[in-house]
Amino acid sequence: MPELVRYTVQDDVAIVTIDNPPVNALSPGVPEGIDAGVARAAADRAVKAVVLIGAGSTFIAGADIKVFGTIPNRDVSVDRSHRVHALLRRIEDCPKPVVCAIHGTALGGGLEFAMACHYRVAVPGAKVGQPEVLLGIIPGAGGTQRLPRLCGVATAVELCTLGQHIGAKRALAEGIVDHIVEGDLLAGAIAFALAKAAAGEVRKVREQEAKIADYGVAAAAIEAARASLKKTARGAHAPFAAIDAIAAGVQGGFDAGSAREIEIFADCVLSAESRNLIRLFFAEREAAKVPGVPKETATLEIRTAAVVGAGTMGGGIAMNYANAGIPVLLKESDQAALDRGLATIRKNYDNSAAKGKMTPEQVERVMSLIHPALTYEGFDQVDIVVEAVFENLDLKKSVFADLGRVTKPDCILASNTSTLDIDQFAHSSGRPASVIGHHFFSPANVMKLMEIVRGRESSNQTIATSLKLSKKLNKVGVVVGNCFGFVANRMLAYYMREAYLLLEEGASVPQIDKVMTGFGMPVGPFGMQDIAGIDVGARIRQYLRTIGATRAEGPESPVPDWLYEMGRYGQKTGAGWYRYEAGSRTPIPDPLIEELALKAAAERGIDRQPVADDEILSRIMVALANEGANVLEEHIAIRAGDIDVIYAYGFGYPRHRGGPMAYADSLGLTQVLAKVSEYRARLGDHWRPAPLLDRLAAEGNSFYGE
Numbered sequence: 001m002p003e004l005v006r007y008t009v010q011d012d013v014a015i016v017t018i019d020n021p022p023v024n025a026l027s028p029g030v031p032e033g034i035d036a037g038v039a040r041a042a043a044d045r046a047v048k049a050v051v052l053i054g055a056g057s058t059f060i061a062g063a064d065i066k067v068f069g070t071i072p073n074r075d076v077s078v079d080r081s082h083r084v085h086a087l088l089r090r091i092e093d094c095p096k097p098v099v100c101a102i103h104g105t106a107l108g109g110g111l112e113f114a115m116a117c118h119y120r121v122a123v124p125g126a127k128v129g130q131p132e133v134l135l136g137i138i139p140g141a142g143g144t145q146r147l148p149r150l151c152g153v154a155t156a157v158e159l160c161t162l163g164q165h166i167g168a169k170r171a172l173a174e175g176i177v178d179h180i181v182e183g184d185l186l187a188g189a190i191a192f193a194l195a196k197a198a199a200g201e202v203r204k205v206r207e208q209e210a211k212i213a214d215y216g217v218a219a220a221a222i223e224a225a226r227a228s229l230k231k232t233a234r235g236a237h238a239p240f241a242a243i244d245a246i247a248a249g250v251q252g253g254f255d256a257g258s259a260r261e262i263e264i265f266a267d268c269v270l271s272a273e274s275r276n277l278i279r280l281f282f283a284e285r286e287a288a289k290v291p292g293v294p295k296e297t298a299t300l301e302i303r304t305a306a307v308v309g310a311g312t313m314g315g316g317i318a319m320n321y322a323n324a325g326i327p328v329l330l331k332e333s334d335q336a337a338l339d340r341g342l343a344t345i346r347k348n349y350d351n352s353a354a355k356g357k358m359t360p361e362q363v364e365r366v367m368s369l370i371h372p373a374l375t376y377e378g379f380d381q382v383d384i385v386v387e388a389v390f391e392n393l394d395l396k397k398s399v400f401a402d403l404g405r406v407t408k409p410d411c412i413l414a415s416n417t418s419t420l421d422i423d424q425f426a427h428s429s430g431r432p433a434s435v436i437g438h439h440f441f442s443p444a445n446v447m448k449l450m451e452i453v454r455g456r457e458s459s460n461q462t463i464a465t466s467l468k469l470s471k472k473l474n475k476v477g478v479v480v481g482n483c484f485g486f487v488a489n490r491m492l493a494y495y496m497r498e499a500y501l502l503l504e505e506g507a508s509v510p511q512i513d514k515v516m517t518g519f520g521m522p523v524g525p526f527g528m529q530d531i532a533g534i535d536v537g538a539r540i541r542q543y544l545r546t547i548g549a550t551r552a553e554g555p556e557s558p559v560p561d562w563l564y565e566m567g568r569y570g571q572k573t574g575a576g577w578y579r580y581e582a583g584s585r586t587p588i589p590d591p592l593i594e595e596l597a598l599k600a601a602a603e604r605g606i607d608r609q610p611v612a613d614d615e616i617l618s619r620i621m622v623a624l625a626n627e628g629a630n631v632l633e634e635h636i637a638i639r640a641g642d643i644d645v646i647y648a649y650g651f652g653y654p655r656h657r658g659g660p661m662a663y664a665d666s667l668g669l670t671q672v673l674a675k676v677s678e679y680r681a682r683l684g685d686h687w688r689p690a691p692l693l694d695r696l697a698a699e700g701n702s703f704y705g706e
């Protein structure tokens, strides 16, 4: 077995190198190896100082996340944590200076090991962070104690509750890193370590109290963070737990804080929140692996791109390319539409600059990568075209026929359709192997999901290139099959069907939205429609009627179409399911909706009655899971985890709940099936159980097969 931690000596400095690819996680053997290396250096008379460094592309990316699932109970967690804490204390108590050399990332346990060293040096591109909350846990190896002692409570709370990484420059300014090494990291770290040895300096972070000494400042930062999290955490517990551990150390000192951290960590690591978030972490990485598309499939280099259609979606997609440094042609059919599209893009970038997220120079640079076009001139040079014209089958088919003619033979032809048949576009293009769906979510420059819709003849190269490209565009790509609405919108139709029918049965729009935001959705179904545009759904329904289809099985509520006919398209027209004051996005309940619901109920012979919140949540979630089972059975989604990743990134489904399929698993599929059967008896045959749900429940199995 290769050595996980190596010990060498160079220029009188012991080099302890962690070598556990791919990310130097703290798998069993790694902490012990570091411990032994530092002890050996302490005892080695030929050694003046120690450098801790990672081999390969990174320092330590944290604990080995797979290990958390093997913790059987609280006692085991507490025992393991005590041992890690003691180990880090031994490193900190080394009489010779211990310098941590950071490249790549020092995350979670990685940063905690770094903070147990006396000093930290980093390359300019390094990143550090405590992302544990994103896995439903808190820093468990002293991070909640050492971090505030290095950078103060406000920054520590920010890092531990949001889980974001920060770059070396900010880490230096905050005191987390002591020195930036511009050249060779190891050489720089050795020089730094020798200088500290010569000065006889070791600095134990656990003894640094200056940054937390002002109790008033610390308490204010803690209270401000708690208040802000109440608005943003959407039901997640771990961020609050992280604050509690930090607060304990600020009030009671390092040892008391550490003891509290160990207890809180144990609670978190055994929680459903953590199980769900960890499952989602691995599901996201699993989504990049597509059966039948080998890892070594050759991919095309995407150096230049074009987008057809400069509307809301097309403009947002062009921004993604420009943000990734890829020059992009943006084509519209007339000058006015092109000007409008460009003006919207500029406004979006200017807003980012106003919020300090971009500098004016960065805005100019990305704008200069977007080249307006009214013709297909230049399309013969690009590596990919994304079609983002109006959602109309014939229009899109004619665009693909054009693209087949004007682009080079290996150019990828992607459609941003949210519902329509990719194979028809493939056929029109005459180059089906290169055709694929790249379904972005609105706003396309913000939402991280990219459904990659494989057509019948999409080549492996086209699929593999799309997956690689999604990463470059800072998106999460999930490969799905071709059917009406693919995974995200096909399932959403069932989510919306239930919301509409519950309204007719007696629930109110604000009630339904409140139940769903209470569950953790960023916005309820009706609020979401008002943002997305009621006209969009109405046009899709119009098209489906022309081919004798509906979006979801079962009764179709007329209310959304009535709103469309009234010109109530949502926020953009100042009214939809809610009313909006001019210039405001605050939804105001509108009694008109109750009138429409009454009318619809009367037409269906329903006597409207109050509906309990539980019924609302259960109907909507069970409808999603049942259709999710159909999507899995038909291989439209490859795995339950893919569906959950799609819902997390496409619709902001609360991550700590795992996603619609994980949530169904947590209820138990026997229970879910029982609900489906109850609804079928009560509400009609459109509540047929999905065969897969039937089967898995009978087997006592789950969607994840755990």
Ligand code: 3H9
Residues within 6 Å of the ligand: 022, 023, 025, 061, 062, 063, 064, 065, 066, 084, 105, 107, 108, 109, 110, 112, 131, 132, 135, 138, 139, 140, 141, 143, 282, 285, 286
């Ligand atoms: C923690 O540290 C708790 C402590 O407080 C307590 C300590 C005692 N473990 O993402 P990628 C795998 S909690 C196991 O595609 P990238 C990943 O599954 C931890 N495996 O690469 C994938 O495997 P495969 C706190 C891990 O370059 C491969 O590595 N740390 C881990 O896009 C490549 O990953 C975090 O939360 C891990 N910790 O991004 C950091 N990390 O190829 C989690 C990665 O088989 N990790 N893998 O699919 C990340 O954020 C990203 O992976 C990273 C690299 C930014 C590091």
